[in-house]
Structures are given as C-alpha cells and as structure tokens.
Amino acid sequence: MTRAGRFRRQRRLFLSVAVDTFGSGVFLPLSLLFFVTVRHFPAAAAGTAVTAGSLASFAVVPLCGRLVQALGPKSCLLVSNLLTALGYGLFFAAGNLAAVAGATFLVTAADRLYGAAWPTLVARFAKPEELTEWFSAVTVLKTTSLGVGTLGATALMALAGGHGLLLALALNSASSLLAAALLLGVTVPAADRPGPRERRSDTRAALADRPFLSLVASQTLLSAAWLVPTVAFPIYLVETLHQPAYWPTVVVAVRYATATTLQMRISRRVSGWTRSRVLRLAIGAAAAAIALTATISTAPHALQGPLAVLVAAVLALAELASKPTAAAAAVALAPKGDEGPYMSLFQLTWTVSYAVGPAVIGLGLQNPPLLWTALAACVAASALAHRLRTPLRPTTPLREDVETP
Secondary structure, X not given: OOHHHHHHHOHHHHHHHHHHHHHHHHHHXXXXXXXXXXXOOXXXXXXXXXXXXXXXXXXXXXXXXXXXXXXXXHHHHHHHHHHHHHHHHHHOOOOOHHHHHHHHHHHHHHHHHHHHHHHHHHHHHOOHHHHHHHHHHXXXXXXXXXXXXXXXXXXXXXXXXXXXXXXXXXXXXXXXXHHHHHHOOOOOOOOOOOOOOOOOOOHHHHHHOHHHHHHHHHHHHHHHHHHHHHHHHHHHHHHHOOOOOHXXXXXXXXXXXXXXXXXXXXXXXXXXXXXXXXXXXXXXHHHHHHHHHHHHHHOOHHHHHHHHHHHHHHHHHHHHHHHHHHHHHXXXXXXXXXXXXXXXXHOHHHHHHHHHHHHHHHHHOOOHHHHHHHHHHHHHHHHHHHHOOOOOOOOOOOOOOOOOO
16 A cells, blocks of 8 residues: 555544644633733733643653553543533633643643653654654644644634633643544554563653653753744734744744645655754755844845845754654654553653743743854754764664664
8 A cells, every 4th residue: 555545544633633723723822811811810820821731741741651661652641632612611711820830731741741742653653764754744634733823813812802711721622622532443464562571661661761861852952942933923023023923923924835835745755864854854854044133233224124025934943853763763763562661751842842932932032142052052062963963772672763973
C-alpha cells in the first residue's frame, strides 16, 4: 500500500486531530480575555493563575510516560481528550483564582499526556523511513486547523460580542469530546514490546540517553525563537516601534500561510538528507532571523513592518523543517515499541517555551536589544547542544540516520 493509501486509511485519526486543534484555535486566543471579561478577574492575576497551573503540570511528565506504557497511546489520547473537556468545562465555574489554576492544571496535564501519547501512536503506524513525512502531515493539519479556529474565534467575537467567549469555550470542550469519539474507531497496530525479562524504558533511562537528551535540550532552546512572531512582535511593532496595528496580524498570517503551504514541500525536499543536517540548517536559519530582528528598529519606519514579515517567514521555514525532523529523530532514538517515557520528555521541546516564554518576553521587551541578545544566546546554545551530541551506539537500531558530529 502506498503512503497516500495509508494516510487515507487513517482518516478518522487525522479528523480527530483536526477537530481537536480547531477547538483549541477557537478558544486559546481568547482564553485570557475570557477570564477578564466573563469571570471579571484582573488580567495580571488571571495570567499568573494560568501560568501557575501550567507550570505545575510539568510534574506529571514522568507519570504520562508510564501511562502510555500501561494503557497504550490510543487509550491515553482518549483520556487526554476527556480530561481536556472536563478542564475547560470547569472554566465555566471557576469562581476564584485557585479554581482557575486548578482547571488550567487539569487542561495542561491532559496536554502533557497527549504530548507523550501522540508521537508514540505515530510510531505504531509509520515505517521508520516515513516518520518525518507523518509528522509533517500532522503539522500541516494542526497548523491549518489552528488557523481556521482562530478565524472562527474572530468571527464569534464580531457576531456575538462577549457571548462569543462563552460559545468559544463551549466549542473547545465539545471539540475534545468529538475528537475522543472519533478515536474510538481507530485501529492501532500492536507494538513489538520488550520481552518480560527485558527492562522497560523509563524517564531515568531517557535522561541517561545522551543523544536523546542533547536533542531535547537543543530543540527546547531553539523553540524560544518560535515565539518571536506571535508573542514578541505584536507588542514590539505596535507599542515600541509605533507601527499600525495591522502589522502583527500580517505577521501571524504569513507564519500560518508559510507553514500550511510549504510544510510538505520542504519535507519532500529534505527527505534525502540526514536529520542532523536538517536540524543544523534550521538552527542556522533561526539565528539569521534573530539577527535580522535586532536590526528592525534601525531600519526606516516604512520598512520595519515588511522586515518583521520576512523574519516571520524565515522562522516559519526553520520551524517547519525542524519540528517534524526532531520528532522523527526522537522516535527513532527511543526503544521501539516502548517510546512513552521518551516522548513524555520530548514534549518539553515545545511546552517549556510556551509556558514561560510569554512572561520572559513581556519583561524582555522593556529592553528589546537585551531580549534579542538573550534569544540569540538560546539559539547559539541550541547549536552547541546539537554539536556536543555523543557518538551513537552502533548496536542501537534506527540511530544510523542521525549522523554523528
């Protein structure tokens, strides 16, 4: 069967991902506004409660790996969807900041479980040489669904005003339940698990695996750059550089459009390259984009917006090359059939930056040159972590395509 045929056979799986991500796109851009407008919390207090709940969820990362081992990735995705629906449902009744933090913890803990289970599920379907293509296809699907969901959020606010916030939250909860229902019809191939006398992988083993840990460290540091178009530029362009308010919208639109239209093309273009080469080029592109960002304030006022759009496009290209390749490399580095603990740690490569990045960037924009320097340092450290990866063990399967420096 061709790869396209295998994708078609998993339509329910891809539809589940699309529905779930669409719901997130509808509500997440409005989440803080919901607490301020509907629940009447001060923005700073609500933001602090959300951040506290999100950070607390990192404590369940090792547990998520074990749950994937015990229940299997499909069951864990179902549990994740149900917990997400419950957590967002609790937002309706959150009468104090402690309740906001608790509901946020439930939602983000479910997301930690999803992050551990999803790559493991892909490993059940994809052949080793197809991993990058599968992750690329999912990235396109998620990006498109998120963008459509964000447009839906804009339409809800335009048509329903403040009531649109309640509708967005209800749609998000409903989308998680529908995604779970769609997953019920997905048949997952059995995994070749370690024998009863073999030691199962765990979080400690993943932390002791230096090639894998270097990959996680490198990608986690690099992910700081992905926040520039969506988190830093809206404030920087409008508040600091006094650009028209439409420029942040253009920047985000270019980011989504680049990822949606070019993801699969880039994936096919680099399919014959080693994963290490792709990751090095992505780090280099991110470094160039940060360097260009540092020059925006010195450019003529009329060119500052277009330069920000160029930065967003370069970072989108780096991100769409890096993320699927890194995910495929992580699955390849994990023990076959026992990927759960590895994947629970690998999700740090995107969750850490999105948990702490907004606060750090918010503070950093008080001194933009210092912020760009700090981001450049993160990208440089990412390159160093990638470079310092230890020699790969020749007896370990599926490591040969991650070249030794």
